[in-house]
Amino acid sequence: MTFRSKTIAGVALLQIVILGILLFITVGAMKRSGREEVDRRADVTLRLISASARDALISKDFATLDAIVAETLTAGSVAYLRFLDEDGNVLAESKANSASNVVTERLQQVVVAGNNFGTVRLGIDSQALDDAIFAAGRLSSSIAALGLALTALFSWFLGSYLTQQLEALRLAGARLAAGELDTRVPITSNDELADTAKAFNRMAEKLQEVVGTLSENEASLKIFSEASSDWYWETDEAHRITWLSPSFAEAAQIDPSIAIGKLRWELSARGIEEDQASWQTHRDDLAAHRKFRDYRYWIGKGKTAQWISISGGPRYDDGGNFIGYCGSGTNITSQADVAIQLRLFSRIVDQSPVSVVVTAPNGTIKYVNPRFTEVTGFTPAEAIGMNPRLVASGETPITVYEELWAAIRDKRHWQGELRNKRKSGEHYWEQAIIFPILDDHGEIAHFVGIKEDITVRKDVEIVLSERTRMVQRHYESLRALSDIAALPRVEASEQLAEALALGAKHLGLPIGIISRIDENTYTVLHHKTPPEASLHDGQVFELGDTYCALTISANDVVAVSHMAESRYAGHPCYKAFGLEAYIGAPVTVRGLDFGTVNFSSPEQCGREFDDGDIEFVRLLARWVGAVLERDLSNQDILAAKDVAEAAQRSLAIQARKLAEINRELEQFAYVASHDLRQPLRMVSSYLGLIQKRLDIGSDDDLKAFFGFAVDGAKRMDRMILDLLEYSRTGRHEASFGQVQLSDAITNALTNLEVAVADAEATIEIMNDMPSVLGSPTELERLFQNLIGNAIKYRVKDRPIRVQVNCRPDGPDWIVAVCDNGIGIALEDRERAFMIFQRLVAQDAYEGTGIGLAVCKKIVESHGGHIWIEDGLDGGTSVCFSLPKT
Incomplete structure (x- = not known):
C-alpha cells in the first residue's frame, strides 16, 4: 500500500473515527441537554399544576380540575394530564394529545398536613425531540458513509474543509447543550456538511420550540400562581428556606430576600403566643420527615404580623436521600377574623x-x-x-x-x-x-x-287576669255593699227591701228573699221578684223544699251556678220550681240562727260564682242580721225605758247610802286605830318603867317575858297601822293623773335608802319606764312595798339583786319586780295576797302579812291584776298589769 493510500486510508479512518466520535458526542449532548431541560420543565410544570389543583382536589371540585386539564392541553408538548384521588380513582383526565409512545411521565402527590388528597400524573411528549435527534444521527451517519466513500477523493481537503465544518458543528452542539437554544450552525456552502448543518439547525429549532412551549406553560402556571393568594416554598435538609414563589411577598408582607436562607420558624412572630402542643407536633413531623397539613402560626411583627397556614411534604433525590421540604402556604388572617366571629356567633347561639x-x-x-x-x-x-x-x-x-x-x-x-x-x-x-x-x-x-x-309568664297572666277579674268583682261587691250600707235609716222593712234589690242587681239574679226559719218552717219575710212572680211576704214553705235547707245544713254560703249539672240536680226545689242558679247565706240575730238571705234565678248563671260573690252574700247576711237586730232592739228599748229610769233612781239612792257607809267606816277605822293604839302605847311605856324599877336584867326568864310583852305591844301597834293603811287604800280615784313610773320608783327608793344601804342591795331599773293613769302616792307605796319585801326576804350571805322592768302586752303594761331572795312556793302564791297571811316564821323575818294584800288592792284599784312568778336564782318575781290608758 502506497503512502498516499495509507495517508488516504489513515485520513479516512481518522476522519471516520473523528466523525463518529463527534456525532456521538453531539447527539448525546443534545439528547442529554434536551432530556434534562424537558425533565426540569416537566417538574416545574407538574409542581405548578399540583399547587393550582390542590384546593380543587381537596374539595373534589371537578369543574376546576377539568378547567385546569383543558388549559394545560393547549400546550402541544403535554401528552396527557390525570388527576387521581387518594384511592387511585381518576377524578379528571385528558385524552392523549399525541400518538407517540415516547412519553416522559411525572407524578406528584397532593399532601396537606400529612394527609394524601390525591395524585397528579403528567405526560410530556418527547417524541419530537427524539425524532430530531434520531434524524440528525441518521443524517450524520449518511454523511459519514458518504464522506468514507469520498475520503479518497477528497482526503486532500479533509484536513482543512471537513475539519472546519465539523468543528463548527461541535461548537454549536456544545452551546446548545449549554442551554443556548438559539445557537445555529452557519451555512457557508451547499454540500453535505451544509445539509448536516441545516439538519442540526432544524433539530435546534425543534428543541427550542419544545422548550419554548414548556416555558409558555410554565409562565402561564406562574401567572396563575401569582394571581393566587397562595405561595409555594422549598427548604433544604436543614429546613432553611431555599425558594419562595413571587406571591409570597404580597401574601405574607415580608421581603423574600429576608426569608431566603433562614429557618422557617425564625420568621415566627415571637411576641404572639402560639399553641405549644401544635408546635411540638409540627416539630415531631419535621424530625420524622412526615407530611404535614394546615400548620398555623404567626409571621412578621407588630401590625404587619400575619396568620398563615402551611402544608408540605418531604423531598428526596434520585437516590432516596432526604433533601428538604416543599409545600404551599396561605394567608388566613382574614379567615381567622371570620372564624373568630363565627365562633362568637356560634357561642351566642349555643348559649x-x-x-x-x-x-x-x-x-x-x-x-x-x-x-x-x-x-x-x-x-x-x-x-x-x-x-x-x-x-x-x-x-x-x-x-x-x-x-x-x-x-x-x-x-x-x-x-x-x-x-x-x-x-x-x-x-x-x-x-x-x-x-x-x-x-x-x-x-x-x-x-x-x-x-x-313563656309558660310561666302566661300562667302568671292567667292568674293576674283571674285576680283582676276577682278584684273587679270584689270592688263591685264592696260598692254594692257600700250602697246598701248607705241606705237611709228608715223602717227596717224598707231598708231590707231596697238591699234585696241592690243585691239582685249586683249578682244578676232576679229573685231575692230574706227568710225566717223556725224548725222546718220557711217563711218569706221580705222579697224582691219580677212582677209576674207569685211570691209574697208571709208565704210559708217546708224548709226541705227550698235550697235554703242546704245553706242551713252547711251553716255557710252555698253557691250553685248551674243546678242541673251539680250534685243537687235531684233536690225537691229544682223539681218543684226549676231554679237553675242559687246563692244564699245564713242570718243570725243576737247570736241565734234566724233565717237566710238568698238570691236565685230560673236561668243558668252566665258565669261561676267566685269568691267575691260568696263574700258579698256573707257580708250582706251579717248586715241583714244587724238591721233585724237593731229593729228588735228598738222594740226592746221602748219596753225597757221605764225599767231603766227606775233602776237609775235606785242606783242613785244606793250610791248615796254607800258613800255614807264609807264615811262611817273611815271614821270608825280612825277612831279604832286611835283608841286601840293609845292603851298599847301605855302598856309598852309602863312595861319599860317596870323593867327599869325592878332591875331584872340578871333574871333571864323574866327578861325574856318582858321582851315578849314589849315586842307584842309593838307588833300590835304595827298591825293597827297597817290595817289603817289597808282600809285607806283604793280611795284616791279622784286624784288619778298621769304618773311616770320611773318617778314613783325613785321616790320609793328614797324612802328605802337606809335599808338599801344597810343590805348593800343592787337595784336595776329598766330605762324608759312608761307613764300610766293612777295615784302617785299609791303607786309609790306599791313599789316601796315590793322592793322592801325583796330586800327583807333575802338569802343569808347572798348579795341582794333586785330588777324592775316593764313590757307591753296588748292594752296593758306588765311590770315585774324580781329578786334573788328566798322565793315563794307555788302552792303559797295565791295565799300570799290575803290579809294577815305570813308565809315564814315570825322570828326569821319581821312583818304583819298585810304588805302584799295592800299591793293587790292598789293594783286592782288601778284596773290591773297581780301575780307571782319565779325570780332570779330561785327568788321571787311579783308581776302586775296596769292599763296603758
Missing part, C-alpha cells in the same frame, strides 16, 4: 337563653340549639330532618299558622305566641319571632325561629 331553630324553605329542620332541647326535650338528632310540627300541640288555631306562613313567604318576619307540646306530652307556651334568611340572589335560603318559653 342563648332562647330556642333557635333553622329550617330549609320547605320547613325541614336543619339546626336547633341546646336551649331548644332543654325546652322541648327533643335532642338535635331527633329534631334535625323533621318538621316543626314535631312540637305542635294542635291547640294553636290554624289561622295563626296561615298568617305565619303568609308573612315569612312574603320575606317578612312574623311574631306571635304558639301553644306547643314537649316530648313528655306537656303543653307549653312560647313567644316566637320567625323570619327568612335570603341568599345572594334575594331568594329564601332558610327560615330562622327565635323562641322563648
